Amino acid sequence: MSHPRIAIVGLAIESSAYAAHRADYRDFPVFTGEELVARYPHLAPGSPLREAAEWIGVFSARSIPGGAVRREVYDDFTERIVAGLREAGPVDGVYLDIHGAMSVVGMDDAEGALVTAVRGVVGPDALITAPMDLHGNVSETLALALDLPTCYRLAPHEDAWETRERAARLLVEWIRRHAETGERPLRAWVRVPILLPGEKTSTRVEPARSLYAEIPGVESLDGVSDAGIWIGYAWADEPRCHATVMVTGSDAGVIVREAERLARRLWDVRDDFGFVGPPGTLGEGVAAALAHRAAGGARPYLISDSGDNPGAGGTGDVTWTLTRLLGMPELTGPDAPVTYVASVFDAVAVDRLFAHRPGDRVEVEAGARVDSRVSGPVRITGELLSLHGGEPGTADPQAGRIAVVRVGGIRAVVTEFRKAYHSTTDFARIGLDPAEADIIVTKIGYLEPTLYDVAQGWTLALTPGPVDQDLERLGHARIERPMHPYDDFPAEPALRARLLRERGYAEAAS
Incomplete structure (x- = not known):
């Protein structure tokens, strides 16, 4: 195929439901055009990824973490993304740079709504990747709309740019694969009822260090493209707040098996998480x-x-x-x-x-x-x-x-x-x-x-x-219960993977 056309869009912030701050225009530096493309070291002129596709810088805004985003700001930025994608014309892929824990005043799933709007413009055939923070909350809406989600594997996030490069590389590879064979990536999604603060889940210490160390081994299996453990964001208060495991690839049996195995590993060590420092x-x-x-x-x-x-x-x-x-x-x-x-x-x-x-x-x-x-x-x-x-x-x-x-x-x-x-x-x-x-x-x-x-x-x-750090002192009211560590579980959670196929349709678990 000729060089695929890939649009870069993004809207990112980590939002505490308990912060009085409201994220406004000043909090979000905005990038468009070549200035946006130049933000990514792996897309530097002459780099293999830059040469592998036509990268179109549409719109991106990223804030340091804070409170919920003002609705009018979110709506404006979403419309700019949508309008920019329409102006860009047909694309083979979208590089959607999000955090995963953005909250917006009056919304329950801001990123799910954002990717749904993006999908509405680019259509069902374009592949969408999303490099995310492991402290993101992956709703089923978000998981359904994305083809190639991935997340950091280190906390602190020393692999943030490595993750963004991996997302770009996998997107290019799958666009070419799709053009040659018609195949699209499958995703196995598991909701894990755990909600813990980042200071108790750092990959510097156990059990997160060993847990996340398993991911490269999963990724290396035949039929697997990527694996991620989203530990979730504990200071939001929405139904999508929970841990998530997703494995992406071409072999339905393998990705379901590995997603369920990682989810069970996470659940089994749930009581072992402690503060990373004294x-x-x-x-x-x-x-x-x-x-x-x-x-x-x-x-x-x-x-x-x-x-x-x-x-x-x-x-x-x-x-x-x-x-x-x-x-x-x-x-x-x-x-x-x-x-x-x-x-x-x-x-x-x-x-x-x-x-x-x-x-x-x-x-x-x-x-x-x-x-x-x-x-x-x-x-x-x-x-x-x-x-x-x-x-x-x-x-x-x-x-x-x-x-x-x-x-x-x-x-x-x-x-x-x-x-x-x-x-x-x-x-x-x-x-x-x-x-x-x-x-x-x-x-x-x-x-x-x-x-x-x-x-x-x-x-x-x-x-x-x-x-x-004392989450119970904050008083979550809208998360789905039961949830560890708030509740006792009358029975072990099923931790069954949902197999998500092309064009956003969900199929029954294995």
Whole structure:
């Protein structure tokens, strides 16, 4: 066949149902045309995949995690995708870059609706792939409409770009196969009634490490193209919130067998999942950090403010942790350890801080303008240490302008907009060298790679917020029950695979 035509579209965010934040236009950088194609390293000019097809950059918007998307924003973006696909003309395939845990105000299955709209434009013959986060929730609607779903196999997601490349490669291979033989990929889909937070399912530790290590072996079997375990997203509250196993390929018997086997393996280890790092209260984390320092331990000691982690959908301006840290004399006194605290966002507070110069004594209330449910605004009184992004064009694309205020040993980071401080470079860009900090407290769950690498000690602080690790404290009301770990099961779940064939029709389980 001649070069297949493949359209690239996407709309991605991980959305907490418990975040007061509402994702709006500013949260979503938009890419179209060649700028969109250029975002993918595996589609660089001259690369084998780039040469294998005509890649058409239609529309893509991706946000850092947050709250539910405003309906008008979702509708607008979906219409732009639909209109762009119509303008692109007939395509052989669609590369649909989604997360899997996008929530939209007033909707139960935003990604299922999105792929249904895409399918309505490109028709039943085009093949659709979707590289996804393993924390996605795969509804039956989504599974039916996709031909080649796949997901990350590592948490933290160090294989994100590898997954996107795999999705592109499989799409090209199957388009050519379909053109030559008329064959389309089969999918075996299993719903697994488990809902756990990412901090208990990291592939750095058991049992997830061994569980996900089985996937390449499944993928290598004759008749199998791909296998995925979606552990699910625990901070949404929709009927589609659950774990999922899907195996894709050409041999119905093999993919059904392997999907059911992986699903059973996941179910059998359900009680073995535990926190990836040492958990504790915030106070216990601070005490451990101080003890580490007193014993001559190397810098820095990391404390995760997990309840408001923007990387999992936290609002980002919950002040519960900073309020308590500022109230600890051991952190604010004259000989206190150097402690970076990142961050709260508050545009009004940043305006007030930018009216001063570094070195000035400042007093400002910050945070809790969006989410004040667990803590009100925090009063920060200290020395303005530094300002960043005041000159036109110099602001952080995510954070906007940034101010750092010193209160004893604490360096409190206040940003104009939502920002996740999840890498050493995030701190270094504002003059905070992680190697010079005794303690780093940041809104995060499990540590992302660069922070993990520098941490000389760590407490996963179980703080309150929109992505509280205590799921029962949040109160899910709309998930399908029974669900582990909320409920006892009167009998073992069947864990039978549904075999999904071409053109979106489901057939009976094996």
